[in-house]
Amino acid sequence: MKVFRILKRNIRDAFKSVFRNFSLSIASITCSTITLILVAIAILVSANVNNATSELKKDLTIEVFLETDIDSSDVDTIRDKIIGLNNIKEENVTYISGEEWKNELQNESDDLEAILDTLETNPLRDSFEVTVEDVTQLASTTKQINEIEGVFEAKYGEGKAERFIAMFDIIEKVTIIIVGSLVLVTIFLISNTIKLTIFSRRNEIEIMRLVGTPNLVIRLPFLFEGFILGIIGSLIPALLTIYGYILVYDKMDGYIYSNIISLIKPVNLVFYVALSVMALGAVVGMFGSYRAARKYLKI
């Protein structure tokens, strides 16, 4: 009961001081709102990009073209050598003969059929299509395949996915730096708001200490104030996360572009992100007030 009473008074006092230091409170809340909106966007984008790149990565294959002057036993030897590399599993190596390829192309377009028919020999080489286990080793695995005897040329993708991944890596790093600095600014602003409260109540605090109030009880209302500032600052970002993402998802029919790369379904994801954003707001708020309490509450 006593705990409940103390809690009630703390919450009331905290709300009171949020309004007493209105302009600084608004500054803190605005800053944490902006920060948290960025955090939410960053999380949502990065979740989707990770999802998309893992889909893209599945399509990253090495195409291995063989020399034209080899027979089927050579093909088997080459296949065994490719499978022998440690980044490759047997079931991920598919043989496509030049003949098969030619047929496929001929079926696909009449023009191609006409061109291919005029040629006496098949210009298309026999090849393997290879998917690797670890995409980050793609380049070195390709190089190893290139060194196998009887291999004319091994090459992978057009580099689109790779470039996309690399670019997103940079964007991700820049975002982390921006969000990190904004978090620091928010902590600083909240801590300054709390500092004002501490100063405006310093007589009361002095008397509390004199008459034997435990330090924790003295600190509590300030921690609450930071908590409340952080939570208020996270409300708009949380709502924006939920409604904004659902809106975007509906507008885009669930796809980023073409229907190969899909967006992550909103339900669950948006709730997790909204909760994380609120938790982050609360933590940042309490961290700010902890800093102020450490610095300005000389207890």
Added chain:
Amino acid sequence: MKFIEIKNCYKVYPNGVTAIADLNLSINKGDFVFVIGHSGSGKSSLIKMLYREEKPTKGEVIVGGVNISKLKNRNVYKLRRKLGIVFQDFKLLPKLTVYENVAFALEAMGLKNNEIKPKVIKALERVGLKEKIRSFPNQLSGGEQQRVCIARAIVNEPKLLICDEPTGNLDPETSKEIMKVIETINKEMETTIIMATHDREIVNRMKKRVVVIENGVLVGDHLKGSYKANESV
């Protein structure tokens, strides 16, 4: 074991000022002790170590058998609940009534309202302010405000009342009244009183134990003492 024992105590502030040097002092339960000395002689520093606002740089301060120089910051409140403190400036909360100001001390200890009320009324009776219970501090005279502070200090019936120049802001007539209140508390509640002052008239009239400090050093300790010429302030 004495109620208060100060052994080989030093207080050196971070700026290098030695406020108390090698001070030894013991005080019995129920004693009334004046601490006198020039301004800047170290009275407040000594007093602050008694309620653990300052830690001695060296030596021990023992109150009621507890070595409070070793007390951790987070446990200081336990000591504060067992003693009352009165200052020259009154340290009342202007937005609270007389009653609420006194009750504040008990609320800080987590007492329930029905426990608080009789104690507050009794403390205000002791200082003769029962009829001003609903007044706000700015509606009271200086002497009355100081009496509210005394009521707040004794509301939990502490064994020790520490006063740092409680009459410093008051005229002689009002000072006399305040001293009467403090003396009554000493007699009726058997509260140990330690009072820093440089009010010559009060000390000479009361004929209590007088401890003299000069430049942080204890230079005199007289039972039924008074201000002497060579200890002039």
